[in-house]
Amino acid sequence: MPKILERLTEKKARDLKVLKDFVHIFCRQNHRTESGEPFALKDERLRQALGGKELMLCHECSRLLNHGMAKLLLCPYDPKPMCKKCTTHCYAPGYRERIREVMRFSGLYLIKHGRLDLIMHYLF
């Protein structure tokens, strides 16, 4: 996705990182990520934006994260509204339900574990 990377602003990089964290928590807690595969990030800028660390995700969650990242990068709004308040439903059917489940689960997980700093960036 080199072309849409031109839209990678600092704000979007932050949002991408939150998205990644949420999918990662969800996968780790629900899908035994240890037996998964490293999430492939070929683009170095994107890798850096996401913290530069290797990320283990199961196949399904990798696909979901890929989809979400592409949508985030392509989001035409600036500043991006919270997804749940947005009238443009850019996620493909199926992915949309899944990402909502991920956000709900990981949001609760973070609250339970006192990670309010991450919740502050809870944008979805």
Ligand SMILES: [Zn+2]
């Ligand atoms: Zn998973």
